[in-house]
Amino acid sequence: MEMPDNPEQKKKEEEFKKIEELHKLISEHSQDAILRLTPGGIISYVSPAIRNQIGFEPDELIGKYVYDYWHPEDLNGNWIKESNSDSRIIVYRLRHKNGHYIWHETHSKKIRNPSGDIQHVICIGRDITERIHSEELIRRSDKLSLVGELAAGIAHEIRNPLTSLRGFIQMYMKEDIDGTRKLRNDTMISEIDRINGIVSELLMLAKPSTDAYERRDMLQILDHVTRLFEGQANLYNVQIKKEFDDPLPFIQCQCSIKQVFINIIKNSIESMPEGGDVIIQARQINDHLNIRIKDTGYGIPHEELNKIGNPFFTTKDIGTGLGLMVSMRIIQDHKGTIRIESEVGKGTTVEVVLPIVNKRIL
Ligand SMILES: Nc1ncnc2c1ncn2[C@@H]1O[C@H](COP(=O)(O)OP(=O)(O)OP(=O)(O)O)[C@@H](O)[C@H]1O
Ligand SMILES: [Mg+2]
Structure with missing residues (x-):
């Protein structure tokens, strides 16, 4: 049964909606691509900016293994699983849908639950190809x-x-x-x-x-x-x-x-x-x-x-x-x-x- 009449519940829903809108506003309009990964490195969310950067639609990337898009020479172990540090900034090459590579600078952070297990990894990445060139x-x-x-x-x-x-x-x-x-x-x-x-x-x-x-x-x-x-x-x-x-x-x-x-x-x-x-x-x-x-x-x-x-x-x-x-x-x-x-x-x-x-x- 719905509880539309519960004023407290309604207020919470409105607040939640506001936060969701703000989140959407940021992630949909940011020039930087925002990604959320599972602890196993699977893409569970990616913002539309990725389209301009590597030519893929966000839908095409959801469910894919993130390191499959990296340049093989830039892969260096599995940071999510193997590293003790919870945040990093890395410059590496990312494969475009056309097959060429772009230079990407990504800031990543592991999000842990109260017992210390990794729940997600949030990444914010920017195309720095021009700067490198x-x-x-x-x-x-x-x-x-x-x-x-x-x-x-x-x-x-x-x-x-x-x-x-x-x-x-x-x-x-x-x-x-x-x-x-x-x-x-x-x-x-x-x-x-x-x-x-x-x-x-x-x-x-x-x-x-x-x-x-x-x-x-x-x-x-x-x-x-x-x-x-x-x-x-x-x-x-x-x-x-x-x-x-x-x-x-x-x-x-x-x-x-x-x-x-x-x-x-x-x-x-x-x-x-x-x-x-x-x-x-x-x-x-x-x-x-x-x-x-x-x-x-x-x-x-x-x-x-x-x-x-x-x-x-x-x-x-x-x-x-x-x-x-x-x-x-x-x-x-x-x-x-x-x-x-x-x-x-x-x-x-x-x-x-x-x-x-x-x-x-x-
Ligand atoms: N004795 C001078 N009388 C008039 N102008 C001079 C004299 N010495 C130098 N200059 C001026 O200074 C400029 C630079 O002189 P510099 O000797 O460094 O190069 P340049 O004579 O033009 O070429 P380069 O010596 O490489 O053949 C000259 O182009 C000239 O305009
Ligand atoms: Mg001279």
Whole structure:
């Protein structure tokens, strides 16, 4: 016999109905799939969100063994029966009705009765396939940009010696042979050796730089570097003026320090397509070596000054925008500093300051 008239019973029924509605509202509309499993892993309830995630209708899944839908590689024992922990968060692959797998993140909880036996397992699972893929993409593009940076850096290092070789060859084409041929031939050979050196470094990229710190004569280094540019300077009607203290101190440095001056002087010459002067000053100031490379080129606009040295910042058609970045890094390794001053239309001065460790022994 029904008891519709019992007010207490009626109130309970209404309350129950409200809870049921709320439960339905949550489980039917949640983007996350809500599952209830028996202690044996059989699906006894699944919310409609599962349809969007793996293509099955809830009815198709009721009564099925949940682990049958997992990727075999992600199965790792039977958590419901074998694990002592009552809750877990797990990321695994779930099979879609079409046969492919999606990445799922599931929060699960065992529900026990007062005597401690498992009654149900409640799971809330979300499709995280996109998140996993975009994380993978970020990892891959990080690697790619590193490889790109390395490759571009190497191309840059190879192009500098080629530029000076090219300058000489163009000169040969223009002028008659004279007695200074030997020096130029030697320079060309040493440049070719340098290219070879860089290429073999490419093969050892995985290892850290083996370029040793040694006491080197800065006068000799700067002389050598300026000689490299004779051909190019001549071609562009650029005068290179040297104002070096003699003697200059020896500096504890890597061979790569040469590259810094090559990059800076190359920029100076490139800033004067119509010709001009490059003045290279080198002098000792207390326990530092101060080297200034001054040009009378087109200069750098104020708003571009702070972008210089960023990888790939270039205003040149064929520039890689790595020259000064590489230089800054080398100078930093040597505990020195680089400062750039520039005025548009007047010229640019780059100042390199290096600490002197050993004084020249005469
Ligand atoms: N002496 C200079 N005069 C005018 N602009 C300069 C000078 N030195 C550098 N710059 C500016 O700074 C930018 C970056 O120089 P950086 O040497 O790093 O790269 P790049 O010369 O463009 O290319 P790369 O050296 O790789 O061939 C140049 O594109 C140029 O705009
Ligand atoms: Mg440059």
